[in-house]
Amino acid sequence: MLWLYLHFPHLLLDHIRRTREETGALVIVEGSGQKVIQACPEARDQGVHGGMRLKTAISLVPELGTVRADQQQEARILEDQARWLYRYAAHIVLVPPDGLMAEIGSLQRLYGGLPAAWQTVEQALDERQLIAWPGLGHTPLAARLIARAGKGECTDDKGHIQRTLGQMPLLAAEFDARTCTRLQRLGLNTLGEVFALPAAELARRLSPETLARVQKIQGTRPDPQAPWQPPHHFRQQADFVQEIEQSQGLLFPLQRILAELEEDLCWRQQETDSLLLVLQHRHEEPSRLRIRTSGPEHRAEAFLNLVRLRFEQHPLRAPVMSLQLSVKRFLGREADTGQDLLGESQDLNEAWHTLMSRLQARLGDQALQQLSPQADHRPERAWTASGVQRNNRPAATMNDQLPRRPLWLLQGPQPLTEAPTAWFAGPERISGGWWDGQRVHRDYYIAQLHNGQLAWVFRDVRDGWFVHGWFG
Amino acid sequence: MSELLNTLMQDARVWQGHKHQQTTQPAEPTGYQVLDNQLGGIGWPRGALSECLLDAPGIGELHLLLPLMQRLSHNGKTIFWLNPPHTPYAPALAREGVNLDQVVMIHTEEAGDFLWTLENCLRSPVTGLVMAWPGKLASRDIRRLQLAAEAGSNVCVLFRERRYAEQNSPAALRLELEPGDNQELKINIVKRRGSWPGQRCALAMAHRADLAFREAPRVVQGPWPTSTR
Structure with missing residues (x-):
C-alpha cells in the first residue's frame, strides 16, 4: 500500500x-478574533504573518x-x-x-x-x-x-522514504508534548534515532502508546483507516468576506460553483432538474431560491442563465453573507441519439426545455399550463391544467366520441343578460356531482346572441340562465 | 438594379401598386381555400405578425386557426396561448384533433412580461404558432414584436379589438372579423403584403356547433322563461 x-x-x-x-490582503483569525492564523500572500508581503495579533495586523494593513x-x-x-x-x-x-x-x-x-x-x-x-x-x-x-x-x-x-522520515526532527513527528520532552531528555533528536531503539525498551521506558505510534509510522503495526464515502448529493458553498448587496455580485462565485456542478454531473453521468440556492443573511432568515429547469440539464451556462433571470425578477432582500448551492435530485442522463422514434431531433427537445425553463424562471411555475381533458360530465371539471411536461407520445386518436363542446369555456358561468336571437340545439341535460357535493343540474342549449356570438348557454335548476362558453 | 433593390422587390417588401405580385414569403396555408385565394394563395405569413381584429369572442375566430393548429400540433410544433380571455376548452380541442401535448397556455401579469414572453416564444425553434391577446399595445411594442417574429419562422396571431383597424400597424397581415347572419365568418383583409387590401370573403363556420344549417328558427321560442333574469 x-x-x-x-x-x-x-x-x-x-x-x-x-x-x-x-x-x-486577507487573513483568517482564530475564533476569539484576537490572533491571525493564516495570511494570504498579499498580506504576507505587507508584513502580516501567522501568530500576529489582529490589532498589529490591521495597523500594518488598514x-x-x-x-x-x-x-x-x-x-x-x-x-x-x-x-x-x-x-x-x-x-x-x-x-x-x-x-x-x-x-x-x-x-x-x-x-x-x-x-x-x-x-x-x-x-x-x-x-x-x-x-x-x-x-x-x-x-x-x-x-x-x-x-x-x-x-x-x-x-x-521504501529506503528513501525511511531516510526522509529518519532525518525528521522529533518535533515534526507529532508526539504529545510529554513524550517529546522525555525523548529529548534521553538525548534523541531525530525520528531515526527513535526507530533505532529496541521495541521492548521503548514500551517499558516510555509508554506502550509511544511504541504503537512508532510502529504505525514504520508499518509494523496495522493502522486501519475507514474509507470515506461520497454523499449522494452535491453541495457547495461560497463565503464572502464582505457582504454582497447586489445580485450581480453573486454571479461570479456562482459561475465557479456551477462549473463545478457541471463537472460533477458529467462525472456522475447524471443530470438534474432542480437546484436549491440558499442565501444567508446576517439578521434575517435565509432566502431559499429553488431553480427548476423543465427538463434534465447539466450545463453550467443554462443554469446560470436561469439564475440570472431569477435574480432580475427577485432582488435581494438583504445583503448576503454566504451562498450555498445544493442538488439532491439526480436523473440518469439520456443517450444523445440523433433522432428519436418520432423523428424529433435532440436539438428541438433541448430547445423546448430551454424555452420552458426560461419562461418558468421569469413568470413563475404557475404561469405555464398544459391542458388535458378529464373524464367528467360536468363541463367545468371535464378539463384540468397541469405543469408543462414534454410528452412524445402520439396524440390519442379516438376523439370522435367526445360530445360537441365550445372552444372557449368561461372561467365561471356568466348570467345571460339578453334574449338570444336564435336557438340551434338543445336541450342537453347534464346532471351530476351528487357524489362530491359539487352538484350540477343543467340544460344546455346553443344559441346565438344579437351581436353574432354563438354561445353555449344553460338553464339551471333554479331557472337562471347563464352563458358558459363561446363557440370560438 | 442593385441586388438589394431586387431582393426587396422579390420579397414584396416594397409594395408596388401597379403590380400584383406573388410573394415569396414563407407562409402556412390557412386550411380554408377561399381565404387562401384571397391571400394570394399562401395563407398565414411565417416570421411575421398577423392580426385578427374582432369585437367579441364566439364568432368562429378560433376555428379560423384550427386547421393550422391541427397541422402544427401533429408536426410536433408547440402552440402557445398567451393570455387568452377565457379558458381554451380541452375536450373541444381534443375533439377537433389538436394534440394537447403541444398546447401550452401562459398567463402573464405584467405588461413587460407579456412582451418578453412573446418574444421568447417567437424566437424559439420549437414554436409553431403563438396566439396572443395583448389587450392594449403601443405601436412601438408591435414594431418590437414584428422584429421578434422576423427572428423566428413561426406564425404569430394577435387578437385585438376591431377599433384598432383604423390605426396603422406594422403587422404583415391584418384581418377584420365579423359574424355573418348565417353563422359564417366574414373576413375583411385590412392589410397584406404584396397586394392591395380590401378583399372580402365569408367562411362557413356553422360546423363549429354542428349546425347543419337549416333555416334556424328566428323567432324566440322554446325554453325561454317569462321572466328574464
Missing part, C-alpha cells in the same frame, strides 16, 4: 480567495479583510475537496481539519505509473486554485508526517 497525503496549509484562505473578485475561522465550515470545505479527489482515487480518508489521504498504490497501473498519478492530482489542485503539500508514504502516518513537513517527493522507494 502506498498512501498519498495532501496537507492543506491554508484551506479556508484558499477557499475564500477563489470566490473573491477583488484581490486584497484595509485588511478578516475572516473568522469556523470548525464546521472547515470540515465542510475539506469534504468538498474529498469529493473531487474521489474522482481520482477510491479509498479516501478525511483527516480533519486540514488533511486528505488517498490510497494511491493501486492506482499506478490505471494512471500509468506513480509520476502520472502524482501529476494528475497536482493538476487538479492547480485547477481549483488550492495549495496543498503532498507526501507519499507506505503507512498513513508516514505519509502524513512527510506531507506536513513539506518534504513530499514522488517516489515509492
Whole structure:
C-alpha cells in the first residue's frame, strides 16, 4: 500500500480567495478574533504573518479583510475537496481539519505509473486554485508526517522514504508534548534515532502508546483507516468576506460553483432538474431560491442563465453573507441519439426545455399550463391544467366520441343578460356531482346572441340562465 | 438594379401598386381555400405578425386557426396561448384533433412580461404558432414584436379589438372579423403584403356547433322563461 497525503496549509484562505473578485490582503483569525492564523500572500508581503495579533495586523494593513475561522465550515470545505479527489482515487480518508489521504498504490497501473498519478492530482489542485503539500508514504502516518513537513517527493522507494522520515526532527513527528520532552531528555533528536531503539525498551521506558505510534509510522503495526464515502448529493458553498448587496455580485462565485456542478454531473453521468440556492443573511432568515429547469440539464451556462433571470425578477432582500448551492435530485442522463422514434431531433427537445425553463424562471411555475381533458360530465371539471411536461407520445386518436363542446369555456358561468336571437340545439341535460357535493343540474342549449356570438348557454335548476362558453 | 433593390422587390417588401405580385414569403396555408385565394394563395405569413381584429369572442375566430393548429400540433410544433380571455376548452380541442401535448397556455401579469414572453416564444425553434391577446399595445411594442417574429419562422396571431383597424400597424397581415347572419365568418383583409387590401370573403363556420344549417328558427321560442333574469 502506498498512501498519498495532501496537507492543506491554508484551506479556508484558499477557499475564500477563489470566490473573491477583488484581490486584497486577507487573513483568517482564530475564533476569539484576537490572533491571525493564516495570511494570504498579499498580506504576507505587507508584513502580516501567522501568530500576529489582529490589532498589529490591521495597523500594518488598514484595509485588511478578516475572516473568522469556523470548525464546521472547515470540515465542510475539506469534504468538498474529498469529493473531487474521489474522482481520482477510491479509498479516501478525511483527516480533519486540514488533511486528505488517498490510497494511491493501486492506482499506478490505471494512471500509468506513480509520476502520472502524482501529476494528475497536482493538476487538479492547480485547477481549483488550492495549495496543498503532498507526501507519499507506505503507512498513513508516514505519509502524513512527510506531507506536513513539506518534504513530499514522488517516489515509492521504501529506503528513501525511511531516510526522509529518519532525518525528521522529533518535533515534526507529532508526539504529545510529554513524550517529546522525555525523548529529548534521553538525548534523541531525530525520528531515526527513535526507530533505532529496541521495541521492548521503548514500551517499558516510555509508554506502550509511544511504541504503537512508532510502529504505525514504520508499518509494523496495522493502522486501519475507514474509507470515506461520497454523499449522494452535491453541495457547495461560497463565503464572502464582505457582504454582497447586489445580485450581480453573486454571479461570479456562482459561475465557479456551477462549473463545478457541471463537472460533477458529467462525472456522475447524471443530470438534474432542480437546484436549491440558499442565501444567508446576517439578521434575517435565509432566502431559499429553488431553480427548476423543465427538463434534465447539466450545463453550467443554462443554469446560470436561469439564475440570472431569477435574480432580475427577485432582488435581494438583504445583503448576503454566504451562498450555498445544493442538488439532491439526480436523473440518469439520456443517450444523445440523433433522432428519436418520432423523428424529433435532440436539438428541438433541448430547445423546448430551454424555452420552458426560461419562461418558468421569469413568470413563475404557475404561469405555464398544459391542458388535458378529464373524464367528467360536468363541463367545468371535464378539463384540468397541469405543469408543462414534454410528452412524445402520439396524440390519442379516438376523439370522435367526445360530445360537441365550445372552444372557449368561461372561467365561471356568466348570467345571460339578453334574449338570444336564435336557438340551434338543445336541450342537453347534464346532471351530476351528487357524489362530491359539487352538484350540477343543467340544460344546455346553443344559441346565438344579437351581436353574432354563438354561445353555449344553460338553464339551471333554479331557472337562471347563464352563458358558459363561446363557440370560438 | 442593385441586388438589394431586387431582393426587396422579390420579397414584396416594397409594395408596388401597379403590380400584383406573388410573394415569396414563407407562409402556412390557412386550411380554408377561399381565404387562401384571397391571400394570394399562401395563407398565414411565417416570421411575421398577423392580426385578427374582432369585437367579441364566439364568432368562429378560433376555428379560423384550427386547421393550422391541427397541422402544427401533429408536426410536433408547440402552440402557445398567451393570455387568452377565457379558458381554451380541452375536450373541444381534443375533439377537433389538436394534440394537447403541444398546447401550452401562459398567463402573464405584467405588461413587460407579456412582451418578453412573446418574444421568447417567437424566437424559439420549437414554436409553431403563438396566439396572443395583448389587450392594449403601443405601436412601438408591435414594431418590437414584428422584429421578434422576423427572428423566428413561426406564425404569430394577435387578437385585438376591431377599433384598432383604423390605426396603422406594422403587422404583415391584418384581418377584420365579423359574424355573418348565417353563422359564417366574414373576413375583411385590412392589410397584406404584396397586394392591395380590401378583399372580402365569408367562411362557413356553422360546423363549429354542428349546425347543419337549416333555416334556424328566428323567432324566440322554446325554453325561454317569462321572466328574464
